[in-house]
Amino acid sequence: MSLAIQARVAERGFDVSLEVAEGETLAILGPNGAGKSTLLDIVAGLLRPDAGRGEWAGTPLFDIGGRHSLWLPPHRRGISLLAQEPLLFPHLSALDNVAFGPRSAGHSKDAARATARTWLAEVEAADLESSRPGTLSGGQAQRVAVARALAASPKLLLLDEPLSALDVTVASTLRRMLRRVLATRTAIVVTHEVLDALTFADRVVVMNGGAIIEQGPTREVLERPRHPFTAELAGLNLLTGTGSAAGLVTSGGLTIVGESVGAGVKAAAAVRPSAIAVHAVPPDADNVVRVTVSDLEPRGDSIRVRTESSAAGGSLHADVSPGRAAALDLAPGAELYFAFAASEVSIYPR
Amino acid sequence: MSLAIQARVAERGFDVSLEVAEGETLAILGPNGAGKSTLLDIVAGLLRPDAGRGEWAGTPLFDIGGRHSLWLPPHRRGISLLAQEPLLFPHLSALDNVAFGPRSAGHSKDAARATARTWLAEVEAADLESSRPGTLSGGQAQRVAVARALAASPKLLLLDEPLSALDVTVASTLRRMLRRVLATRTAIVVTHEVLDALTFADRVVVMNGGAIIEQGPTREVLERPRHPFTAELAGLNLLTGTGSAAGLVTSGGLTIVGESVGAGVKAAAAVRPSAIAVHAVPPDADNVVRVTVSDLEPRGDSIRVRTESSAAGGSLHADVSPGRAAALDLAPGAELYFAFAASEVSIYPR
Amino acid sequence: MDIRRSSTIPRWVIVVAVVGAVFVLFPLVAMTTRVDWPNFLVLITSPSSVAALLLSLRTSLAATAACVVLGVPLALMLARTEFRGQRLVRALVLLPLVLPPVIGGIALLAAFGRRGLLGQTFDFFGVTIAFSTTAVVIAQTFVALPFLVLSLESSLRLAGTRYEAVAATLGARPTTVLRRITLPLIFPALLSGAVLSFARALGEFGATLTFAGSLQGVTRTLPLEIYLQRETDPDAAVALSLVLVLVAVLVVGLTLRTSTVPSLVRRGTS
């Protein structure tokens, strides 16, 4: 009951091979256009790759490019897909939309509707059961679409941004519901929210430009990002370079003091923005980086200071309190010093 | 150049009256189905309310229910709407989609395209200019749609969840871009993200069930929520009750110690989840609430403990470290004590 | 509630539309001036007229059913599959539209007539098609089928395959998808295609005359009766035509309702 996919779509620069173990929930993260939806479409059978093979639960899904081309149509895959748009059937009520999967599986009308009611309740949309999709709000439609995908009780579930368009209360309810539901199923979930990955994914895959650039257990990938996108996602500052005795030397020549991973090894260092102190003059600290402010962003209690640093070889950001920001007279273009202790840096090979 | 709307849509239980000052950016928050998109549709002229009147920059937009019914068609309102779906014109390239607004305003093809290119660059979609909407990923389409709405250079801009479907990096770039662009315009932005409201809104309106339930300057509303939804949005615990000499007494009879707002006044108390200490036995603290764990949710570094408390008259949540969670042997159904200092409570009339 | 649709179409369009409507309606109104009203009832209730009307209704309904049965799959094949020669097949299926009706009848004779390519086969099974009501239905189906196929195909393409794909991922077999998604989605188009076919079958004349002959109660449909009446009594012909027109207006008016247009800026309604 595991999934193994290897597929290539030349037109989209997509080339991925991926395995998902039975019962595992995999989160797919990545920038827009990375190929996340493309991957789900291929697994679901909506997109035929130019070449590749796929297998799910011992059954071949497709095998293209060899001598005998094989293609299992979507309805025979036992894989249900929640696409990025809700795409509710406009001529059916919310209830019948959700009941569509059970009905197609051969259940009686009443049984299918009973199942559908259960799922509508799970997504807090029980009161919408007789509404037509055309009269639902964006978030309401999204909830019904989630219920529909889950009600098909597929062996493999593919969810493309299931919690988008949902309000905070419902999102957190659904996040918990998905954690419960996905615990016993094999699933792939595309998301832009780290919280989703943390809540219900066993493992994450980070995609970019049609390829997988990082993967591993959720916490590990998010705590030790190897790629700037992953670092941004995890809300960390990432500095890459080569390991040294002191810690790490960036390509810009800056030495980051921290635990050593061995000299000459390609390595990365991660620093939490809240662990960075911001100074107008060089302070006394384990690590001091000279930066130029590029942008200031209010964030509730604090202000995020985004900066560029040639020595660090990229952008760094830190959070300061509004009071401190005023004291430092922050403005784009200002020169500052970011300081952080060696103990706050996590250095690891990449 | 200010907007004043008062409208009622019986079928949707919608009844709102709202004003937006010139140059102001208003964020609309609220649960799914609250009527946020309905409000924008009315202002844009896509939905005709059953009754009401609207005026923008001294020009009447509509006046329905009186003796003379008045209705200004959308194209004569000078109001541009980014709907909740991208709805890119499928037969035009991304560039021509964005150039549509300038073209309709009478600009030459070349001038319109030049404007369009600028906006595509702003949303980091310059490389997509010749793509057809059908070949764009969800987030790419959303970006082009944002560029299209902005390129129409309307006097009043309506944005319905402009940053949905965007990846973290682009979302933060666009958030900053919108802050810059909206600073000089009048705009209404619907969002589910507090960060958006904080970044570019001068004022927020919270809607629920077709009505406005709270409004005011962004920080004030988010720091002193009067409604559970707003509290959840702001990430705060909200306890409501009546003011007393000690602070506040909930309907469940629990006294919350804090600054007093006067006895007998309807009041609310807000507590940050991170300010709450979790104990297995009643600790010695200003405020101690007995709670029953309903759910545990991993959140990166910490675990969110969601609980129910009859004394507090609702749900409370706190964040604990994984180590502490293990030590407390947390599980749904467990009985715990939430403790917090009087200084951490903010009590205010509501 | 949705946008007042009138506001989105330019006013000059309405003006031209009214001109167009008048262009079609005026001759119909003018026709009523040629009706011999005093004798109208007598003319249209003559046994031969009634027999022709009933036969026309029966055969047209049967032909419409045949068009739906054959035309829906044809439209699906043209819209939802790709094969070599598809454009040729589409063009050929259109042909009965352009064939002068009489020649359509000759083609049918060449195919299904007693000396036609298939005639021997039919004869062998003791089936004679010519001069039978079956022949009328065949002729009507032949000329009416293209209407259904063409109007359905363009609707199928416009509707796209997205909902069908979603249904498939929910485990629905192709037949289920067809029955529960595709057909309901294009139902208004199917209905208007069927009405077009019915109307065309009802008005069919030349192919019927050539292929089926003209015998009261068996093969003489209302258009044939009208044509014949014209020889002796043009007034009666016009009166009968008015009956045909009324039947058509009734059928069309009762079936083609203003279908509800999906609301505007809503998700999931495409």
Added chain:
Amino acid sequence: MDIRRSSTIPRWVIVVAVVGAVFVLFPLVAMTTRVDWPNFLVLITSPSSVAALLLSLRTSLAATAACVVLGVPLALMLARTEFRGQRLVRALVLLPLVLPPVIGGIALLAAFGRRGLLGQTFDFFGVTIAFSTTAVVIAQTFVALPFLVLSLESSLRLAGTRYEAVAATLGARPTTVLRRITLPLIFPALLSGAVLSFARALGEFGATLTFAGSLQGVTRTLPLEIYLQRETDPDAAVALSLVLVLVAVLVVGLTLRTSTVPSLVRRGTS
């Protein structure tokens, strides 16, 4: 790249579709057995045949243009506005479809003929319409217009008004919306509607004969020529029909391409 569409339609649909296609194509093939091939070229290149063919092409093109000009606004009015009596107007616009062609001609005479309701008016301006090439175009437009209107209206409804609404909020005036959004979106349907109209105009016979007469080079179109040839030489009639068929296949084949179907689960493609 998108879903292999064939996988979403059940196999039995293909089987029925093939039966349907054969039902239409077989008589056409059978017809070729009735053609007098040795004399084919001579028959179809006779001056009267060539004159008829050219006249048919000219008038059909003019009629198609008239159909587009009048039909697009009519379809817009039916699909995008709501008014009392809309269903009646829709039903009436359909009528020329069901009128036996000859009666259609009588209706046109009653309206525009010398003794028709408008005849005096026209006469006053020294214009005689009946029995001129203009009359042919009018007759063809009259019978072909419903095709365009009906196929366009259902497409307009299916396409919905969402993109038009978005365009309006971007400041586009109704005419701009029509030109840059509505028409491009339904272009495939417009094209297929126009082809239907052209085909119907090309095959038009009865109304032309009655309203315009049959004068070589002026009003005798190819179907009329075929009708006449049939009196003296049925073989020539069949041969000429084949020419008509070829012209139709060419026009249809060249215009109706397989339009690209929007991709599946993509946003913004509706």
Added chain:
Amino acid sequence: STGPAVPSTRSTAALSGSITVFAAASLTGTFTVLATKFEAKHRGTTVELSFAGSADLVTQITNGAPADVFASADTKNMTKLTDANLVEGKPVNFATNVLEIAVPPGNPASIATFADLAKPGVRTVVCAPQVPCGSATIAVEQASGVSLAPVSEESAVTDVLGKVSSGEADAGLVYVTDIKAAGSKVTGITFPESSAAVNTYPIATLTGSANVALAKAFIDYVTGAIGQEEFAAAGFGKP
């Protein structure tokens, strides 16, 4: 239709211009030839021909079609025009026609007499009573006492011939001239009872004519020697 430039020695200077002749469809062959010959004889004249069923032509003429001469396939349709005062002078009969049995080549049903048409199993096609050949058929039936049970009552001779020549029907009743025109496609069987119904073809100038002289000249030509020769060749009888 402009005829070939045959040199003519007897061209009359008085005749010029053009006329439009509306003629019954069954006259297509003969009238086309006659018009050509007439134009050749009177150079500078043009005879436009418009053929259709007699009833169609009557409809057109009553609605103001610009016709100068009308040649009908029966007296009934001509009477409609005279009743409407659309005819100049009196119509002249120029040809007659009688019925004949048409059978497919080989005569599969072995038809020999009129009575054979009533035999069971014989598929006979006739014209409907409303059209000239149909009323002729009824007259023959009444005169002979044989009552037919046709499988179809067609509205035009051409349709009867079509059914027979395609083998769909075993026999049909049409005019002698039609069988002659159809050539080898059908075989004609004459029968004595046909004399009970003789169909007459009248021709007349129309009141709306702008060139009465030419119209009269054409009618004279048709009813004259050359015309009669042509009609006889096509199988018509004398008026």
